[in-house]
Amino acid sequence: MLILTCPCCGVTGEETEFHQGGEAHLKRFGPGASDDEFHTYMFAKENPKGVHFERWRHNNGCGKWFHAARDTVTLEVYGTYPAQTLEPPKEIRDAITAKRPGWTWREFA
Amino acid sequence: MKHYSAFAVAREALRYHMGWERAWASPEPKKKYDVIIVGAGGHGLATAYYLGKNFGITNVAILEKGWLGGGNTGRNTTIIRSNYLQDPSAAIYEKSRSLYETLSQDFNYNVMYSPRGVIMLAQTEHEVRGYQRTAHANALQGVTTEFISPQRVKEIVPIINLDGPRYPVLGGLWQARAGTARHDAVAWGYARACSAMGMDIIQKCEVTGISREGSKVTGVTTNRGDIACDKLGLVVAGHSGHLADMAGFRLPIESVALQALVSEPIKPCMDCVVMANTVHGYMSQSDKGEMVIGGGTDGYNNYTQRGSFHHAEETVRALVETFPMVARLKMLRQWGGIVDVTGDRSPILSKTPVEGIFINAGWGTGGFKAIPGSGCGFAELMAKGHSPLCDEFGLDRFYQGRFIDESVAAGVAH
Numbered sequence: 001m002l003i004l005t006c007p008c009c010g011v012t013g014e015e016t017e018f019h020q021g022g023e024a025h026l027k028r029f030g031p032g033a034s035d036d037e038f039h040t041y042m043f044a045k046e047n048p049k050g051v052h053f054e055r056w057r058h059n060n061g062c063g064k065w066f067h068a069a070r071d072t073v074t075l076e077v078y079g080t081y082p083a084q085t086l087e088p089p090k091e092i093r094d095a096i097t098a099k100r101p102g103w104t105w106r107e108f109a
Numbered sequence: 110m111k112h113y114s115a116f117a118v119a120r121e122a123l124r125y126h127m128g129w130e131r132a133w134a135s136p137e138p139k140k141k142y143d144v145i146i147v148g149a150g151g152h153g154l155a156t157a158y159y160l161g162k163n164f165g166i167t168n169v170a171i172l173e174k175g176w177l178g179g180g181n182t183g184r185n186t187t188i189i190r191s192n193y194l195q196d197p198s199a200a201i202y203e204k205s206r207s208l209y210e211t212l213s214q215d216f217n218y219n220v221m222y223s224p225r226g227v228i229m230l231a232q233t234e235h236e237v238r239g240y241q242r243t244a245h246a247n248a249l250q251g252v253t254t255e256f257i258s259p260q261r262v263k264e265i266v267p268i269i270n271l272d273g274p275r276y277p278v279l280g281g282l283w284q285a286r287a288g289t290a291r292h293d294a295v296a297w298g299y300a301r302a303c304s305a306m307g308m309d310i311i312q313k314c315e316v317t318g319i320s321r322e323g324s325k326v327t328g329v330t331t332n333r334g335d336i337a338c339d340k341l342g343l344v345v346a347g348h349s350g351h352l353a354d355m356a357g358f359r360l361p362i363e364s365v366a367l368q369a370l371v372s373e374p375i376k377p378c379m380d381c382v383v384m385a386n387t388v389h390g391y392m393s394q395s396d397k398g399e400m401v402i403g404g405g406t407d408g409y410n411n412y413t414q415r416g417s418f419h420h421a422e423e424t425v426r427a428l429v430e431t432f433p434m435v436a437r438l439k440m441l442r443q444w445g446g447i448v449d450v451t452g453d454r455s456p457i458l459s460k461t462p463v464e465g466i467f468i469n470a471g472w473g474t475g476g477f478k479a480i481p482g483s484g485c486g487f488a489e490l491m492a493k494g495h496s497p498l499c500d501e502f503g504l505d506r507f508y509q510g511r512f513i514d515e516s517v518a519a520g521v522a523h
């Protein structure tokens with residue numbers, strides 16, 4: 001069972017209180033983007049075995065969106081952080097490196 | 110390979126069963142093969158089988174990181190049906206279902222195909238219309254299904270409760286020649302036949318890297334050394350994204366755990382499969398008497414082969430309202446498998462951006478039923494470069510926005 005802490009309201013709850021909203025830190029392409037760029041944004045999934053960054057929503061709580069860094073194999077949560085960030089904060093990346101040296105995830109590592 | 114028959118059983122009974130030979134060999138990997146298939150699940154083994162049987166390609170290795178059939182093939186609830194909506198799906202699932210009818214005779218191994226019938230319950234007005242539409246589509250596709258009344262449902266399944274506390278049964282989509290088969294036997298039967306054709310099934314052999322020269326594949330790295338090949342088939346279900354990453358591309362697939370559970374064995378009480386998509390659960394009875402139950406996928410990507418507890422709870426609740434008598438059953442076992450889910454709930458049978466690499470994936474929650482058909486089509490794709498069964502399921506359909514939407518047919522995970 002997955003246990004997450006919502007960085008917006010501070011509540012810690014189990015997974016039925018939250019809803020996963022897909023991969024985080026997607027680069028969106030606006031009008032004039034090429035078909036390739038749009039296709040990558042829309043369909044090319046990271047789907048990693050290991051470290052993953054996701055959007056979550058506290059839907060049975062404060063209702064707000066946030067980000068989570070999580071391991072898809074051990075279900076360990078490395079940390080949650082505000083949705084208004086373009087990349088995971090340094091402390092979370094350091095926490096991951098301590099546990100999983102050499103991890104990679106798209107452009108962050 | 111010795112032929113299995115009633116005579117063989119009698120002969121062995123008379124000599125303490127000492128004459129049975131191993132069903133397949135366990136060779137050391139060679140340096141190079143014409144074709145390497147990664148993943149000895151049903152789809153990988155069936156692909157190898159039809160490569161040999163239909164195209165004479167037998168210099169083939171099937172590499173498996175665990176034991177053969179130990180992935181989703183040995184973890185599923187074995188529902189076989191072909192009542193999908195879209196034409197390309199009907200073609201491949203019905204081809205598959207019809208191959209199941211004669212599979213045991215085809216490779217002389219009893220897969221216990223049991224065409225006991227499958228009902229998908231309609232429990233909302235919306236579902237009634239949806240299944241009537243599917244029944245009409247199936248009629249045009251040559252797939253025999255019919256929309257039946259609640260009374261007919263009750264005749265077929267006496268233990269059902271037609272007026273559940275939340276959703277009454279308003280009818281059902283009935284496919285009389287759908288059913289179940291023994292999952293392990295499907296993997297074992299194909300494995301035995303592949304081994305007999307001289308193919309190498311190499312278990313405990315994990316692919317950890319994919320090598321290429323320019324844009325062309327040259328082989329794989331494994332925990333048992335490097336192995337070269339001309340063509341590579343990735344048939345690894347939940348691990349498709351992981352293998353694609355090794356080859357340097359990404360897929361429109363997310364991996365999640367899907368779970369199933371079985372009850373203690375009881376006397377025969379239901380001789381078909383019932384799926385209840387609205388309340389979200391399905392059930393059949395195994396030959397041992399256990400009620401085999403399946404439900405929902407986890408709500409987030411994972412590789413845990415376990416599944417969230419609340420899904421088991423929701424599934425059991427759904428079945429208790431549909432079949433009140435199961436309320437007093439004890440559950441014996443629960444397990445999970447990692448399923449590879451695409452956005453349109455249809456599989457991917459395709460060439461890839463790397464020359465020589467082909468992928469058979471995205472069967473998600475419902476690919477057991479498709480094993481023979483997929484193997485047949487994918488073998489043709491790998492041998493000839495295209496296949497009428499597979500062409501619509503290419504990766505390019507996402508680029509082109511040409512989805513094969515089966516989200517209704519895939520309703521409850523199965």
Ligand SMILES: Cc1cc2nc3c(=O)[nH]c(=O)nc-3n(C[C@H](O)[C@H](O)[C@H](O)COP(=O)(O)OP(=O)(O)OC[C@H]3O[C@@H](n4cnc5c(N)ncnc54)[C@H](O)[C@@H]3O)c2cc1C
Pocket residue numbers: 147148149150151152153172173174175176177178179180181182183184185186187188189314315316317344345346347348352367368369403444445446447448472473474475476477478479522523
């Ligand atoms: C609980 C559950 C219930 C289901 N119920 C049904 C049902 O009722 N009807 C139905 O039609 N379908 C059902 N399915 C879906 C069905 O099981 C799958 O779609 C199907 O079995 C997939 O077969 P496969 O051969 O593609 O994958 P698998 O059987 O999973 O085989 C893939 C193999 O690849 C191996 N592998 C992975 N990575 C590597 C590597 N790096 N190197 C070497 N080998 C590797 C794995 O160990 C595995 O053995 C269910 C699935 C689950 C989990």
Ligand SMILES: [Zn+2]
Pocket residue numbers: 006007008009010011058061062063064
């Ligand atoms: Zn909150």
